[in-house]
Amino acid sequence: MDYQASSPDEKALVEACARMGLVYIGEDGDQMQLKVRRSCVRANVRSRLGEIPDEELIQYERLAVLEFTSDRKRMSIIVRDTHGQIWLYTKGAESHVLPLCAHSPLIETTQRHINEFAKLGLRTLAVARRRLTEQQFRTFSDELIEAGSSLVDRAERVEECQRRVETELELLGATAVEDALQDDVQSTLQALGQAGIRVWVLTGDKVETALNIALSCGHIPDGAARYFITDCHTSEQVQQHLDTLSLEMFRQRDVPFSMLIDGASLTIALDAHREQFRDVSVRCQAVLCCRLSPLQKCEVVQLMKTVDSAPVTAAIGDGANDVSMIQEAHVGLGIVGREGRQAARCADYAFAKFCMLKKLLLVHGHYFSTRLAVLVLYFFYKNLVFMGIQLYFQIHSLFSNQSVYDSVFLTLYNVVYTAIPVLVLALTEKPYQEQTLLKNPSLYQKVAGNKQYAWKYFIGWMVLGIYHFSVIYFFTYAVWIENPAIYAHWPATVSFACYGTILIHNVVVLVNLKLLIESIYKSYVFIATVLLSIFAFMGSTFVYNLLNM
Numbered sequence: 001m002d003y004q005a006s007s008p009d010e011k012a013l014v015e016a017c018a019r020m021g022l023v024y025i026g027e028d029g030d031q032m033q034l035k036v037r038r039s040c041v042r043a044n045v046r047s048r049l050g051e052i053p054d055e056e057l058i059q060y061e062r063l064a065v066l067e068f069t070s071d072r073k074r075m076s077i078i079v080r081d082t083h084g085q086i087w088l089y090t091k092g093a094e095s096h097v098l099p100l101c102a103h104s105p106l107i108e109t110t111q112r113h114i115n116e117f118a119k120l121g122l123r124t125l126a127v128a129r130r131r132l133t134e135q136q137f138r139t140f141s142d143e144l145i146e147a148g149s150s151l152v153d154r155a156e157r158v159e160e161c162q163r164r165v166e167t168e169l170e171l172l173g174a175t176a177v178e179d180a181l182q183d184d185v186q187s188t189l190q191a192l193g194q195a196g197i198r199v200w201v202l203t204g205d206k207v208e209t210a211l212n213i214a215l216s217c218g219h220i221p222d223g224a225a226r227y228f229i230t231d232c233h234t235s236e237q238v239q240q241h242l243d244t245l246s247l248e249m250f251r252q253r254d255v256p257f258s259m260l261i262d263g264a265s266l267t268i269a270l271d272a273h274r275e276q277f278r279d280v281s282v283r284c285q286a287v288l289c290c291r292l293s294p295l296q297k298c299e300v301v302q303l304m305k306t307v308d309s310a311p312v313t314a315a316i317g318d319g320a321n322d323v324s325m326i327q328e329a330h331v332g333l334g335i336v337g338r339e340g341r342q343a344a345r346c347a348d349y350a351f352a353k354f355c356m357l358k359k360l361l362l363v364h365g366h367y368f369s370t371r372l373a374v375l376v377l378y379f380f381y382k383n384l385v386f387m388g389i390q391l392y393f394q395i396h397s398l399f400s401n402q403s404v405y406d407s408v409f410l411t412l413y414n415v416v417y418t419a420i421p422v423l424v425l426a427l428t429e430k431p432y433q434e435q436t437l438l439k440n441p442s443l444y445q446k447v448a449g450n451k452q453y454a455w456k457y458f459i460g461w462m463v464l465g466i467y468h469f470s471v472i473y474f475f476t477y478a479v480w481i482e483n484p485a486i487y488a489h490w491p492a493t494v495s496f497a498c499y500g501t502i503l504i505h506n507v508v509v510l511v512n513l514k515l516l517i518e519s520i521y522k523s524y525v526f527i528a529t530v531l532l533s534i535f536a537f538m539g540s541t542f543v544y545n546l547l548n549m
């Protein structure tokens, strides 16, 4: 049987149970069906199940589900078993389940086990249950319906109602599931670092699990000094940590620093020491924030946007808990993964694997940044050359309001004579081969931060435009007044049309050839469109003149 689940832990748990002889086979309405294979069930479990035939179908009636939210960090289900007894089962982050359990020596042992698992980088959950009497369930159910239909503070009242039933739990134990990293995470992070991109990891995981994963994927470099800001409850504690970290960074200027902060400490840091936290954290090589709620992830992105250098932020995530940060960041990236499609649906770009980020940024990011920059700057340039000549002509003709170009050329210049090559260039230009860009991530720094839109490039293109239209205009003018062949017919009306046609001819040839020089990739299609544009001009002028004869 192939299970699908919104959470990787749930899938793993159901699969593990199936392997042990407790096969969840689906549900029929509210009846959840479980097939128990006696032969597969281990002896100690068998004794608890009592006398059952070799294969038996057991049904549990689902009475209520208290959904998982990233703020509660736990979920519960209320079921009625075959004996008619009502049970509430809870699973979730140990920090949000253990405090709800009735006192028992098991709590300490479980906490120790969970810490050990987390240090190995496993995703842990604490599991507990509570037996409810019919009366207790009725009361809860009535209260929940009432809270759910309330018009004011509905969410708070529902939560309060859930909290009231999730108490006095009997701890059952803990589970640990390996949350395997996706392919090539380490090399992707490394490449992003070389490309000059600063990576922060914001996760809802436990501190120990997150640290282990950050180390294994190379987010925190081996030689980096590690600084932990965890379990802070007062503003003073956070302040002290930040002061110490600043001082340490000042003392050991050559050592890269990495900072790890947990959700509770981050709340205080964002409330009371916003600026100081921001300034210290941007100087760290790697930052790792653990046990964050979705809202906190979003606040961290917000904070980063206020840094003096005004960085462009991109957030990448795969779960519903990443949606708010994906929407907050300048660029939202969603991974279509095991945790559902919410992240992908609200993102600007969605893809299937984390490692695709490398190609997305280093290759496509590089290509499209260059393409767009050339497209935008070239549009200004070609229109400047076109219209600059009109400007000179207005001065020359004492602002007669007469256009130097025929109306056909005015119409077709942007639509036919100069449109296609730049379009093709904006779709196909490749300043470097894909392999080169992937092998040398630092090339990304050439385009990062909109460098290609800098004023110096814009001014450069504009100066070139002014130079080009000046040369075209005055050169043509000089030829015109000196050439006896044309001058002989002066002041024939046709001379004026000739003058305009020669000007536009020069403009079309020049701006098209300029684009050809500007292109690096120079595909055959591109070269063909440049030549075709020039010939289109010549052909259309010829036909137009024939028609006008």
Ligand SMILES: Nc1ncnc2c1ncn2[C@@H]1O[C@H](COP(=O)(O)OP(=O)(O)OP(=O)(O)O)[C@@H](O)[C@H]1O
Pocket (backbone or CB within 6 Å): 007, 010, 068, 070, 073, 074, 075, 091, 092, 093, 094, 124, 125, 202, 203, 204, 205, 206, 292, 293, 294, 319, 321
């Ligand atoms: N379906 C679930 N049922 C019960 N507890 C859960 C469930 N999903 C997550 N948890 C617990 O809540 C914690 C926070 O979950 P959350 O989804 O916010 O972050 P995460 O999945 O651990 O990490 P990331 O932010 O990297 O996705 C988890 O560490 C886990 O202990």
Ligand SMILES: [Mg+2]
Pocket (backbone or CB within 6 Å): 204, 319, 321, 339
């Ligand atoms: Mg998650």
